Amino acid sequence: MVRVEQLMTRELACIESTQAVSVASNLMRIKKIGSLLVMQGSEMIGIVTESDIVRKVVAFHLQAEFVQVKQIMSTPIVSIDESESIFEAAGIMKAAGTRHLAVGDEHHVFGMLSVRDLLSPISRDEL
Template identity: 50%
Template sequence: MITVDQLMTRHIVDIAAGTSAIEAARLMKSRKVGSVLVRRNNEVIGIVTEPDIVRKVVGAERIPYYIAVDEIMSSPVIGIDARRPVTEAADLMEQHGTRHLAVMKGGSIVGILSVRDLLHPVSMDEL
């Protein structure tokens, strides 16, 4: 059984609530990620993804310099335990209509699992 922690991205990228959508997009570009967690007072309050910026800002003809990430984020962040099977993660994504899950271990976020991660093969050595 392939588990979520075998495919997740361990490098978590976050941004402060109130930061502009343009800064979030720049951060995603520089870190080569498709999402950033939004934090307020060291607590994760949401997630902003590339489609959020495209659909809720650019597609709505809003000016990204003036749109805060907390206006376009998805909240709450849907999470899954790191030891759960990836099939359960895929079902959870479909159920909630999301492409990203926070991966949890001991009540803390330890990674992010994206739909794209589900496409990566796992070598037999990792099983």
């Protein structure tokens, strides 16, 4: 059985809550990722995703350079333990209506798992 720790991304990508959405979208483009953890100082307060940007900024024709990340971020961050199966992860994503999970616990996040990561074993025929 494939576990979360086998597919998760260990490099965390973060952005300060007061940054403009245009900065967030550019960072996602450069890093080729779909989400950023949102920080307020040293505290992780939410997550901003491609979907947040499309549904809350683009759909309303807002100017991304004038909208702060904290205004559109999703909270709370949904998390999963690294030892869980990817089937458990998929169930949590479905129940929470999210495509991204923080890997860790309420005190420490050390990875991210996206729905794209869950597709990885299918392409490698490892299920």
